[in-house]
Every structure is written in C-alpha cells, then in structure tokens.
Amino acid sequence: MKVSFNELQGIGRKAFIGIGFAEGDAIDAAEMVAWMEAHGLGGVEALKKGLRFLLAEDHSESPTLVYQDEDFSVLDAHNHSILGNASLAVELGYARARGRGLSVTKIRHCHNRILIIGYLSRLARRGMNVTAFWRNAHDPLTELVVGFKAGHPVPEICLYSLENTPDDTEKNDGITLIMANHVDLLPSLRSEYELTNLMRQTEEDLERQRDRALVEGMDVDDELWHNLKSLADRLLVEATDASRSGAGAGTSDND
Amino acid sequence: MATPLDAQPELQLRPANQVMNLVRLGSLHASRLSFCRSLVRQMAREDWTVTTARFDLDVDGHGVVIYRLNTPHHIYHGVVFSQHLDPERRSDRVIAEAWDVTFALVEGEVEDSLLEQMAANVPLQEAGRQHPRLLVLSRANKSLRNFAHFVDALADGKQPDPAWLTKVGYLYRTTAVYGNGKFGIADYARLQNNPDFNRPFSAQMFAVYLLRHFSVQQVEHLARNRSPERAVGLHPALQRYLGIGNSTGLGMAPFLINHPQLIQQWVYCRERALAYARQQVPDDASRRELLALLKRARQHFAETVTEDAEQTRRNEATVVSIDAVIGWLERTPATSTLWNDLLGWAEGQCSLEAQELINTLLIELYPELIDSVEDELGCEEILELQPEMRAATLKQDIETRFAWALEYDPKNPDHQHWFWYRSAEKEEPRLGVRALEPGSEKEMPLAIGPRIHRTHQLLDAFLDRSPRGSVVEFLMAHPRQKECVRRIQTMAATPYGEIQANLWHRDMKPMHLLRTKLSFFGASRFDPKSDRWVRVTMFQGAPLFCELFSDHGTDKARLAELDDWSFPVEPELNLS
Numbered sequence: 001m002k003v004s005f006n007e008l009q010g011i012g013r014k015a016f017i018g019i020g021f022a023e024g025d026a027i028d029a030a031e032m033v034a035w036m037e038a039h040g041l042g043g044v045e046a047l048k049k050g051l052r053f054l055l056a057e058d059h060s061e062s063p064t065l066v067y068q069d070e071d072f073s074v075l076d077a078h079n080h081s082i083l084g085n086a087s088l089a090v091e092l093g094y095a096r097a098r099g100r101g102l103s104v105t106k107i108r109h110c111h112n113r114i115l116i117i118g119y120l121s122r123l124a125r126r127g128m129n130v131t132a133f134w135r136n137a138h139d140p141l142t143e144l145v146v147g148f149k150a151g152h153p154v155p156e157i158c159l160y161s162l163e164n165t166p167d168d169t170e171k172n173d174g175i176t177l178i179m180a181n182h183v184d185l186l187p188s189l190r191s192e193y194e195l196t197n198l199m200r201q202t203e204e205d206l207e208r209q210r211d212r213a214l215v216e217g218m219d220v221d222d223e224l225w226h227n228l229k230s231l232a233d234r235l236l237v238e239a240t241d242a243s244r245s246g247a248g249a250g251t252s253d254n255d
Numbered sequence: 256m257a258t259p260l261d262a263q264p265e266l267q268l269r270p271a272n273q274v275m276n277l278v279r280l281g282s283l284h285a286s287r288l289s290f291c292r293s294l295v296r297q298m299a300r301e302d303w304t305v306t307t308a309r310f311d312l313d314v315d316g317h318g319v320v321i322y323r324l325n326t327p328h329h330i331y332h333g334v335v336f337s338q339h340l341d342p343e344r345r346s347d348r349v350i351a352e353a354w355d356v357t358f359a360l361v362e363g364e365v366e367d368s369l370l371e372q373m374a375a376n377v378p379l380q381e382a383g384r385q386h387p388r389l390l391v392l393s394r395a396n397k398s399l400r401n402f403a404h405f406v407d408a409l410a411d412g413k414q415p416d417p418a419w420l421t422k423v424g425y426l427y428r429t430t431a432v433y434g435n436g437k438f439g440i441a442d443y444a445r446l447q448n449n450p451d452f453n454r455p456f457s458a459q460m461f462a463v464y465l466l467r468h469f470s471v472q473q474v475e476h477l478a479r480n481r482s483p484e485r486a487v488g489l490h491p492a493l494q495r496y497l498g499i500g501n502s503t504g505l506g507m508a509p510f511l512i513n514h515p516q517l518i519q520q521w522v523y524c525r526e527r528a529l530a531y532a533r534q535q536v537p538d539d540a541s542r543r544e545l546l547a548l549l550k551r552a553r554q555h556f557a558e559t560v561t562e563d564a565e566q567t568r569r570n571e572a573t574v575v576s577i578d579a580v581i582g583w584l585e586r587t588p589a590t591s592t593l594w595n596d597l598l599g600w601a602e603g604q605c606s607l608e609a610q611e612l613i614n615t616l617l618i619e620l621y622p623e624l625i626d627s628v629e630d631e632l633g634c635e636e637i638l639e640l641q642p643e644m645r646a647a648t649l650k651q652d653i654e655t656r657f658a659w660a661l662e663y664d665p666k667n668p669d670h671q672h673w674f675w676y677r678s679a680e681k682e683e684p685r686l687g688v689r690a691l692e693p694g695s696e697k698e699m700p701l702a703i704g705p706r707i708h709r710t711h712q713l714l715d716a717f718l719d720r721s722p723r724g725s726v727v728e729f730l731m732a733h734p735r736q737k738e739c740v741r742r743i744q745t746m747a748a749t750p751y752g753e754i755q756a757n758l759w760h761r762d763m764k765p766m767h768l769l770r771t772k773l774s775f776f777g778a779s780r781f782d783p784k785s786d787r788w789v790r791v792t793m794f795q796g797a798p799l800f801c802e803l804f805s806d807h808g809t810d811k812a813r814l815a816e817l818d819d820w821s822f823p824v825e826p827e828l829n830l831s
Contacts, residue, residue, distance in 0.1 A: 007439065
C-alpha cells in the first residue's frame with residue numbers, strides 16, 4: 001500500500017511506544033524509518049527485518065559506556081537495534097565534538113545500523129560535520145561510509161565491497177562515528193585495498209528521491225502495516241459506557 | 256525573511272505568563288491574522304477564480320459536484336460527494352461512519368481514473384485509502400432545521416428568515432478536516448513551496464470555504480427542482496451571512512500540545528501585531544474607527560445564541576463590557592497614550608473575553624504592517640537537544656522559564672485528577688478521571704507541566720552527584736527524559752509556545768484549549784455542547800467567490816472592503 005511520510009512517521013511513533021520505547025526514542029525511531037524510506041534508503045525494509053528483534057529486546061537497557069576520554073567514547077549497545085536507544089550515544093559524540101572540535105564515538109554490538117543515517121541528519125542540521133563508518137559481514141565484505149556536511153540535511157553515501165582484506169576475527173556489528181565542528185568529513189573513494197564501487201549516492205540523488213516520495217507516497221507492504229497498527233493499538237483504551245461520555249459530545253446531531 | 260514589523264523598534268510584548276494563561280487563551284477571538292481572514296485576503300488579492308466543472312446532483316441533491324480553482328500558480332479541483340444519510344447514522348463524532356457530504360481538494364486535474372478512485376474512498380473517509388494528490392479530506396453533516404427551512408423558503412419564492420442564520424449560521428458543519436498526509440493524502444511538506452497553500456491550514460480553510468459555496472448551490476438546486484416556476488435564488492446578503500459550521504471535541508488538544516513551535520509562531524505573530532498597534536499614536540479618526548468596530552462587535556455578541564449557560568453568561572458579560580468600553584472611548588480624547596490607557600483601564604473593568612476583543616479590534620486598525628506577519632505563521636518544527644549544555648543550566652532554565660510547571664504538586668490528587676487517552680473506538684480522544692476509570696497507564700503525555708516538574712526533580716538529584724555534569728550525561732542516567740529535555744531546551748528560547756496550565760488539574764477546562772485553536776482558525780459563534788465539545792461557525796460574513804476581485808491586488812480600497820467581515824451581524828434584507 002501507498003502511505004504518506006506523516007502517516008508512516010505517525011504509525012511508527014505509536015507502534016514504538018506500543019513496543020515499550022520511551023516517547024523520545026519512539027519519536028526518533030519513527031523519524032529514522034520514515035526519513036530513510038523517503039530518501040530511498042530502505043527504511044521500511046530495515047524495520048521489517050528488525051521488528052522481530054525489537055519485540056524481544058529489553059527497552060529499558062541503554063547503551064553503557066565502556067571507555068571514554070575527552071575525545072573518544074566507546075559504548076556497548078548490548079546487541080540492540082540502533083532504533084531503540086542509540087541516539088544518546090550519538091549525542092554524546094556530538095557533545096564531545098562541540099567541546100573539543102572533533103570526536104570519535106564507537107558503538108559496539110548493535111544492529112539495524114543503516115537506520116542511524118536518519119538520526120545523523122539531525123546533527124548535520126545543527127551544524128555538525130558527521131561521518132559514519134561500518135562494515136557488513138557479507139561475503140564479500142562491504143564497507144559503508146556516510147558523510148554529512150554541516151548544515152546539509154542529506155548525506156553522501158558510499159557502499160563498496162573489498163575483495164582482499166586481512167584476516168579479522170572481530171565481529172562486524174559496530175559503528176564508528178567521527179564528528180567535527182569545522183571541517184568536512186565527506187567520504188572519498190581512495191584505498192590501498194582493491195575495492196568495487198557498489199553504490200554511491202549523492203545529496204542530489206537523495207533529494208530527488210525525497211521529492212518523488214512526497215508526490216507519489218511510499219510503499220509499505222500490508223503485513224508490516226498491519227503489524228505496526230496492532231502495536232499502535234496497544235495504546236488505545238477499551239471503550240466503556242463511561243468512556244463514551246468522556247468525549248463530551250452532544251447527544252444528538254440531527255438538529 | 257524579515258518583515259516590516261521586524262524593523263519596528265522595541266515592541267513591548269506582553270509577558271508569557273499573561274498571554275499563555277489557559278483561561279485567557281480560552282477567551283481569544285478570531286482576528287485579522289486568523290487563517291480564514293488571511294485566506295480570503297489572499298484569494299481577493301490574487302483574483303482566485305472558481306468555476307463549476309461538473310454538477311451532477313439528482314432531485315434529492317445527491318451526487319457529485321466538481322469545482323475548478325485557478326490561482327496565479329496552479330489548478331486545483333474540489334470534489335464533493337453528496338449522499339442520503341439515515342438520521343440514526345448522523346453523528347458529528349469521529350466514531351461516525353457516514354456523512355451527508357464528503358469532499359476533497361485535489362492538486363491538478365481530476366481524471367476519470369482518479370475520480371473513480373475517489374468515489375470509492377472519499378466517502379469512507381478514515382476507512383478508505385486516499386490518493387496522494389488529495390491535499391485535504393473532509394466531511395460534513397447537515398444542519399437539518401436550517402436546511403429544510405432554506406429549501407422550503409426558496410422553493411416558495413421567499414427568502415429564509417435571517418434570524419435562522421443568526422441562531423445557527425450554516426447549512427453544513429464539518430466534523431473533521433484532514434490534511435498533512437492523513438490516510439494517504441499529500442504531506443504538508445509538499446505544500447511548503449507552494450505559494451497558494453503554504454500557510455498553516457490554508458488548504459483546509461479553502462476546502463471549508465468551498466463547501467460553503469456548494470451549500471448555497473445545493474439548496475438553490477433543491478428549491479428549483481421542487482418548484483421550478485416559483486423558486487428563487489438565495490439573496491446575496493444571506494449568502495454572505497451563511498458560514499460553515501464545525502463540530503469539534505478533545506482532538507484539538509493534542510495538536511496544541513504536540514506543536515509548541517507552531518503555537519509559538521501563531522501567538523508571537525498576534526502579540527507582535529498587538530504590540531505594534533499599541534505603539535501607534537491614535538488620532539480621532541482611528542478612535543472613531545475603533546468605536547465603529549466595537550459597535551458591530553457588540554451587536555454580534557448580543558445576537559449570538561447558545562444553549563450553553565456559561566457561554567451565554569460570557570457573551571452577556573462581553574456585551575456589558577463593550578458598552579462600558581464604548582462609553583469610556585466616547586468620553587476620552589485621542590491623546591497619544593489613548594490605546595495603552597484604554598487597555599490599562601479595561602484590565603481592571605472588563606471580562607477577559609472583552610479585553611481580548613479590544614486587542615483583536617486594535618489589530619484591525621493597522622493592516623498595512625500587521626498583515627505582513629501572516630507569512631510567518633508557519634515554521635519548521637523540530638525539537639532539538641543541546642547535549643553539551645550543563646545540567647545546572649538546564650535546571651536554571653526550568654526555574655526561570657517554566658516556573659508555572661513547578662507549581663505541580665505530585666502529592667495533591669487534584670493536580671492529577673484527569674488523564675487524556677485515545678479510545679479503541681476510532682482512536683477518539685477522551686478524558687478520564689484517574690482515580691475512577693481504567694486506562695491511565697495508556698494516557699497520552701499531554702500534561703507538560705508535570706513532566707517538566709519530574710525532570711526538574713531528577714536534575715536536582717543528578718546535580719547533587721555530578722554538579723558539573725552535562726545534559727547528555729544526565730540523559731544517559733535518565734534516558735526517558737530525552738523528549739522532555741529537548742522540548743525544554745527548544746522552547747526556553749521562545750516566549751509563547753507552552754500553554755501554562757496543568758492539563759491534569761481538576762479545575763482545567765478543556766473548552767479553553769478548543770477555543771484557543773479555533774480562534775486562530777477564525778471561528779466565531781462559540782456554541783459549547785458540553786465542557787469539551789463545541790460547535791462554531793467559520794466564514795460567516797466572508798465575501799463570496801463571485802466578489803473576489805481586486806485587479807490583482809492593485810485596487811486597495813476594494814481589498815480593504817472585502818476584508819472587512821469580522822464579527823458579522825444579522826443583515827436586513829431589502830426585498831423591494
């Protein structure tokens with residue numbers, strides 16, 4: 001079915017609260033999904049893949065700080081979706097960059113990582129240059145680099161595969177964020193490794209996608225929509241005779 | 256973009272604790288900055304034209320009518336579906352499933368395929384899937400008594416009695432007017448670069464105005480069908496005096512609370528306009544102009560009929576106050592401090608409704624600069640965190656900018672008497688008594704005051720442990736406070752976004768919230784059906800489509816004449 005941006009954001013917000021998110025997290029998560037979908041970056045598909053995990057997560061568990069100094073923070077997200085509780089980790093990096101000019105933040109053990117792009121857009125609008133980097137453990141290995149220029153609402157994105165990489169036993173389930181107050185950190189395709197450019201999306205590409213989504217609406221499959229609606233319905237209070245009078249409407253409108 | 260008002264030196268704005276008091280907000284009136292007035296000015300200034308593209312109504316007035324709107328920039332169509340409705344299905348509540356008319360405003364042409372899709376979905380409203388080229392989706396029910404009286408009179412070759420419209424000022428009342436992506440229609444973001452409808456709610460207001468036109472055409476059609484030989488058209492003065500009703504309830508409240516930045520813009524624009532007007536040096540002509548406006552408003556309120564005892568008392572108090580204001584103004588010469596003297600005097604002598612009426616009418620006197628702020632009524636809405644801020648600064652901001660919220664007492668049951676929730680019945684917003692009714696664990700978080708109070712308490716404890724801690728550190732310890740904190744940080748920079756009331760409090764009157772929003776829309780004739788349900792009239796007195804012509808805004812005198820329709824009074828028909 002076709003849905004509007006506001007509709008997707010609205011149902012997402014209610015569904016996430018229905019799942020147990022705090023209000024602020026629900027607002028952010030819904031915005032991340034809708035933002036990604038509107039820009040052609042697969043927000044709905046990512047949510048569909050992650051919804052089963054989200055339902056099983058403990059939403060009261062926040063990322064914990066593993067290490068920090070003035071410029072560098074490492075947080076453990078406890079294998080949770082980035083939708084649930086990662087925004088404060090990102091905000092910590094933002095606060096450090098504001099204070100020190102540049103910060104590096106690593107969020108370990110998280111999934112649904114692609115959706116973080118929707119939140120980083122907020123930081124860029126606040127005037128921060130942001131680069132996010134992570135690897136996906138596909139075969140071949142892929143790297144994704146997202147770069148927001150300060151003040152720009154959309155990023156440039158590079159996704160490429162690496163044919164030859166050294167052995168690495170670390171699991172690829174983290175994100176590295178670099179933020180700088182005053183210098184651009186845009187992705188640039190240079191590497192000593194052999195790489196294949198799988199995808200490169202410019203700001204213009206993403207803005208075109210958004211304009212099209214606003215005109216044509218966005219596709220959401222019926223099953224996901226039904227699931228979100230059921231989750232949102234958890235916020236509704238069963239009607240009783242007493243509650244019907246709680247709306248305060250008149251008794252007859254046939255006058 | 257800077258407007259001429261920005262260039263005015265040091266406007267003396269009223270303090271937020273006065274302006275954002277809920278009882279005062281609940282005393283506001285439609286003003287020249289209200290969305291109805293603003294839209295009509297725009298239509299007249301730009302010579303918008305509406306033609307009937309299709310008029311397929313049967314002898315009972317049921318069928319399809321399509322109107323074509325041409326603006327200088329685009330083409331739109333209004334599509335109205337009219338059907339028979341059994342009386343037992345007629346309800347103004349959101350839980351209704353059928354209506355007398357359903358309608359939509361469409362961007363661009365209405366091809367056969369689109370019309371077919373609309374015919375299958377628009378009459379279903381929320382239960383349908385709407386097309387993304389629809390800008391507005393709405394429905395309305397008949398005022399049965401007025402409708403029958405109007406058709407009977409016109410079919411009999413007579414004009415309906417104007418007193419009927421004074422009592423109930425419309426043939427149809429809308430029960431919801433949806434925009435911004437609801438049920439698949441276009442997002443508001445799509446209109447943000449469209450000069451026709453980029454102001455808040457302007458597309459919705461146009462759809463309502465179009466329904467008014469339809470209502471006239473429909474009763475004339477029914478009268479002609481009933482009595483082709485004798486039927487007459489509706490007198491132009493009555494067409495003007497005819498508005499469109501709106502029936503609304505608690506659904507207004509979540510919008511006001513969930514859009515604080517927009518509310519800030521609406522109130523800020525109005526307050527700047529008022530501050531500018533107060534600053535002008537009156538002369539005898541402006542004093543007499545204000546007197547004339549007061550006399551018309553007096554008649555409007557004296558004529559206004561409502562069965563609600565409290566609103567009747569308020570209307571009567573307003574009339575008494577206006578009499579006193581007129582007396583004061585007639586005996587006071589136009590000195591340079593006249594306006595401030597008047598407002599100072601009124602504060603001690605007049606009801607809140609009358610005080611706000613004077614403010615509303617003062618704004619009428621200086622249209623040239625005041626109208627320029629109407630392009631600032633919208634804004635980008637995003638609440639932003641400032642994670643680097645010291646937690647101590649946040650606490651200080653709460654104490655200085657949100658002192659009203661700290662009056663909440665969590666130990667006092669009266670302070671948490673109500674809870675707001677959505678019912679499983681079509682998500683209708685309702686109000687429940689916390690101690691008596693189930694569902695408070697699912698309440699909507701609309702009571703901002705108690706939430707700020709809670710944040711303040713947690714900050715206090717956090718600062719004991721971490722006196723130099725930052726906001727993000729506070730939030731990592733209390734992540735559920737994120738939304739409240741970014742709201743505080745964002746809104747602390749503005750004076751007027753937050754309604755300064757505890758929406759849980761036993762003494763809180765939901766009607767004030769409804770009236771706040773409706774006054775910005777441009778509603779009049781407040782007719783409460785309970786303490787949380789109200790019928791109002793919109794566009795009563797507004798010029799008709801056929802009158803909207805000002806030679807593209809160059810005929811200033813005509814524009815001013817077309818714009819002068821606030822506080823309409825019962826017309827005297829010259830039937831000779």
